[in-house]
Amino acid sequence: MKKLIIASTSTIHGSGYLEYILEHLACFFKDCKTITFIPYARPSGISHNEYTEKARQVFQKINKSVIGLHEYDSPAEAIKKAEAIFTGGGNTFVLLNQLYKNNLIDPLRNVIENGTPYLGTSAGSNICGLTINTTNDMPIVYPPSFKALSVVPFNINPHYLDPYPNNKHMGETRETRIKEFHNFNTQPVIGLREGNWIEVNGNEVILKGKELTRVFEYCKAPYELEPETSINKLK
Structure with missing residues (x-):
């Protein structure tokens, strides 16, 4: 039975690393003593040792x-x-490239499908979806494929941001980018605002956190869902 926490971020404003979700993680990892950490995403280029x-x-x-x-x-x-496994955030392309390089895609998918508890934050959440094509990261390396673990039947956009009133930036919003994605792809995209996460227990897929979650489906207007909403049927 799959058991995942797919979180938008590791750190919210005014909080320390994983602090906002740590009490929940104590329960999530209650049956394990040791967590295997995947440091491959290397935020800001830090070393694997530093990140671990x-x-x-x-x-x-x-x-x-x-x-x-x-x-x-x-x-x-x-x-x-x-x-148990925790994959931290950083650059999603770097992370996925290293997973492919070490032939870890299938082993990682298999243990998740068989019930090993998995926590992902940011890039570590991106790889849970069907592809990484809705990441916000720069493609600083080129993985063999953009196909990800596919342990949930949709894509994820961590750190989802709403348009900011009076913002001097005149470029594309996150919503615009996701709509561009849907010109070429049909899978749903979950826009996870900071502090929100998706919890998977077997066949149950539930939105968690304090904020609304924005959902993008192919050929539909985007819509908002409350925390504790099931998205089992979103495919």
């Missing part, structure tokens, strides 16, 4: 150990044996 240490420090607060995937001799075997 950041995750390690925060999970100590809920008495969980963290081991970086890069610390194992065989990343694929580490994924297969992991009690």
Whole structure:
């Protein structure tokens, strides 16, 4: 039975790393002692060691150990044996490229489908969708494919932003970009505002957080859904 938290972000304004969701994570990871951390997205270019240490420090607060995937001799075997997995944010293209490079797409998908608890934030959430084509990141590397884990039947746009009144920026909004995506693709896109997440328990897919979530479906007007709304039938 799948068990996922797919979060827009690791840090909300005025809060420390994962602080806004940490109490919830203590319950989510209650049956595991060690979390395997995938640091491949490397926010701001930090090293795998630096990123893993950041995750390690925060999970100590809920008495969980963290081991970086890069610390194992065989990343694929580490994924297969992991009690739980956390993939942090950063650059989605860098993350996906490294997963393909290490032949981890299928192992990661398989353990998630078989019930290994999975937490993703930002880039780590992007890879849960069908493709990464709705990420906000710059394509600074070129992965072999934009196809992602497909453990949920839609795409995700973390850090979704609404148009800001009187903003001097005259370029495209997130909504405009997603509408451009739907000129060429038909899968739904979930616009996750900061502090929101998607929780998956088996066949149940529920929106969580305090803000409304914006949903984009092919050939439909965008609409808003309240927290605790089921999106099981969104395909």
